[in-house]
Amino acid sequence: MAYSDKVIDHYNNPRNVGQMDKSSDTVGTGLVGAPECGDVMRLQIRVNPETQVIEEAKFKTFGCGSAIASSSLATEWVKGKTVAEALEIKNTDIVKELALPPVKIHCSVLAEDAIRAAIGDWKKKNGVTETEQVAVAAH
Amino acid sequence: MSVIEANLEVPAGVTLPIYMDNHATSPLDPRVLEAMIPFFTEKFGNAASRNHSFGWEAEQAVETAREQIAKLIGATAKEIIFTSGATESNNLAIKGIAEMYKERGNHIITQVTEHKAVLDTCKRLEKYGYRITYLPVKADGLIDIEDLKRAMDDKTILVSIMFANNEIGVIQPIAEIGKLCHEKGVIFHTDAVQAVGKIPVDVNSMNIDVLSLSGHKIYGPKGVGALYVRRRNPRVQISAQIDGGGHERGMRSGTLNVPGIVGLGAACEIAGQEMAVEAARLTEMRDHLRRKLESALDYVEINGNMEHHLPGNLNASFVYVEGESLLMGINDVAVSSGSACTSATLEPSYVLKALGLGDDVAHSSIRFGLGRFNTMAEVDYVGDKVIGIVSKLRELSPLYEMVKEGIDLSKIEWAAH
Numbered sequence: 001m002a003y004s005d006k007v008i009d010h011y012n013n014p015r016n017v018g019q020m021d022k023s024s025d026t027v028g029t030g031l032v033g034a035p036e037c038g039d040v041m042r043l044q045i046r047v048n049p050e051t052q053v054i055e056e057a058k059f060k061t062f063g064c065g066s067a068i069a070s071s072s073l074a075t076e077w078v079k080g081k082t083v084a085e086a087l088e089i090k091n092t093d094i095v096k097e098l099a100l101p102p103v104k105i106h107c108s109v110l111a112e113d114a115i116r117a118a119i120g121d122w123k124k125k126n127g128v129t130e131t132e133q134v135a136v137a138a139h
Numbered sequence: 140m141s142v143i144e145a146n147l148e149v150p151a152g153v154t155l156p157i158y159m160d161n162h163a164t165s166p167l168d169p170r171v172l173e174a175m176i177p178f179f180t181e182k183f184g185n186a187a188s189r190n191h192s193f194g195w196e197a198e199q200a201v202e203t204a205r206e207q208i209a210k211l212i213g214a215t216a217k218e219i220i221f222t223s224g225a226t227e228s229n230n231l232a233i234k235g236i237a238e239m240y241k242e243r244g245n246h247i248i249t250q251v252t253e254h255k256a257v258l259d260t261c262k263r264l265e266k267y268g269y270r271i272t273y274l275p276v277k278a279d280g281l282i283d284i285e286d287l288k289r290a291m292d293d294k295t296i297l298v299s300i301m302f303a304n305n306e307i308g309v310i311q312p313i314a315e316i317g318k319l320c321h322e323k324g325v326i327f328h329t330d331a332v333q334a335v336g337k338i339p340v341d342v343n344s345m346n347i348d349v350l351s352l353s354g355h356k357i358y359g360p361k362g363v364g365a366l367y368v369r370r371r372n373p374r375v376q377i378s379a380q381i382d383g384g385g386h387e388r389g390m391r392s393g394t395l396n397v398p399g400i401v402g403l404g405a406a407c408e409i410a411g412q413e414m415a416v417e418a419a420r421l422t423e424m425r426d427h428l429r430r431k432l433e434s435a436l437d438y439v440e441i442n443g444n445m446e447h448h449l450p451g452n453l454n455a456s457f458v459y460v461e462g463e464s465l466l467m468g469i470n471d472v473a474v475s476s477g478s479a480c481t482s483a484t485l486e487p488s489y490v491l492k493a494l495g496l497g498d499d500v501a502h503s504s505i506r507f508g509l510g511r512f513n514t515m516a517e518v519d520y521v522g523d524k525v526i527g528i529v530s531k532l533r534e535l536s537p538l539y540e541m542v543k544e545g546i547d548l549s550k551i552e553w554a555a556h
Binding site (some may be wrong): 003011014017019031032033034035036037038039040041042060061062063064065067068 | 459460461463464467468487497498499502534535536537538539540548551553554
């Protein structure tokens with residue numbers, strides 16, 4: 001299979017690899033996928049409680065090159081965004097950016113799921129409901 | 140942070156890319172090519188032309204090849220039928236026997252890790268009213284001979300069990316299967332594509348009645364294969380599946396591929412002469428690769444029985460690393476993965492699953508196929524490269540991290556998608 005240059009770049013130089021303390025209140029952790037499906041992503045965000053801006057993001061992924069690239073790209077994209085903005089990242093944006101072929105679209109879906117799961121975990125810890133979020137214009 | 144940069148010095152004498160996928164196909168031996176070339180040009184005759192020297196010359200070359208192939212498997216030349224390859228040989232054997240012996244019975248026994256050319260042929264016969272038993276394999280990839288005994292009944296006409304597996308390299312107990320089949324009066328066919336030319340094959344001592352083989356797995360050309368069909372004790376008959384000029388004793392019509400057949404013959408002769416030395420060399424390189432990988436990495440699982448095993452095969456799972464991402468990191472080395480991600484189906488290898496491997500371990504597997512033209516320097520390079528990439532990808536793997544922290548992955552509720 002031929003990979004796009006961007007997938008290869010993320011695979012060779014994955015951004016934001018690592019782990020943050022998942023017991024911290026400011027950290028949201030999303031663990032999605034399953035080993036038997038061939039991909040598992042863990043995406044973590046550290047959110048500023050005042051501004052709701054995602055100040056740090058980390059990931060680790062078990063999966064093919066496209067799965068690694070999708071999650072690496074997701075950490076880059078969520079950093080600096082507010083939680084509400086990050087929720088607007090769509091898997092189709094990832095497909096477009098990485099030029100993923102149809103058989104790899106599930107990798108981008110998983111990355112979107114990981115973002116949502118991490119934000120969901122952070123919200124749960126902090127008792128944030130949808131209405132309390134800082135209103136942000138669509139980007 | 141630059142995680143994946145296992146840039147290795149390429150040692151002297153090693154040229155990239157390295158081909159280590161010899162179960163898929165093998166390069167043509169230059170000696171084989173040399174034997175073939177005249178039959179493309181000045182010796183172009185049709186082997187079926189009986190009335191001029193061009194035809195006689197071609198026929199003579201075909202008969203020489205028949206002798207060379209027969210000698211390698213302990214058969215006689217008249218028992219060799221030329222085909223376009225092992226897929227055709229398997230189709231002809233199974234469909235041809237099913238049709239010829241349908242008055243005697245409609246039951247065929249095979250096993251789950253066969254090549255698709257056997258499995259899908261059997262599936263088609265099921266549509267025509269044949270009953271097929273697919274024997275399971277044990278965790279080491281071998282069938283249980285007791286299962287075979289139990290599966291046989293008075294309607295059983297054919298047992299088709301491969302000699303050696305193309306993914307995990309295990310060698311089935313062929314002589315035992317052959318003995319049992321002969322005791323019960325059941326025809327025994329074996330797909331011996333991966334075995335012929337690599338390990339000793341003898342159709343008489345092993346009681347093999349019908350055997351498929353291919354040119355391009357043994358440093359011969361693609362597009363040519365053969366089917367051995369026993370003529371005595373018992374005489375096996377096969378209904379033709381391709382009708383026409385009545386070539387190959389009526390079993391397979393079509394003008395013979397003379398250059399291909401000459402190449403297959405030459406490949407068999409070379410394999411017979413060099414088998415002992417080559418098998419010892421491949422086994423040494425294979426074992427070296429295995430030791431190297433296992434001493435540098437944890438969670439390496441070797442798939443398939445290693446006692447009854449092809450010399451050049453090593454199938455290993457690098458658990459907690461996904462196979463396709465591993466292949467991507469060793470893109471200057473040609474190997475195969477049991478990972479689903481390399482196919483459109485997203486299902487991992489059915490062979491590895493038949494051994495009882497979890498999908499996650501099957502996804503992590505790599506098949507190394509060593510062959511005649513690989514060197515120890517290449518094996519060392521590939522070993523170092525794999526070790527480097529596996530280590531880097533495990534730094535990226537949440538599963539490896541969790542296992543290292545003592546978390547039992549089977550206790551986690553994964554959200555399957």
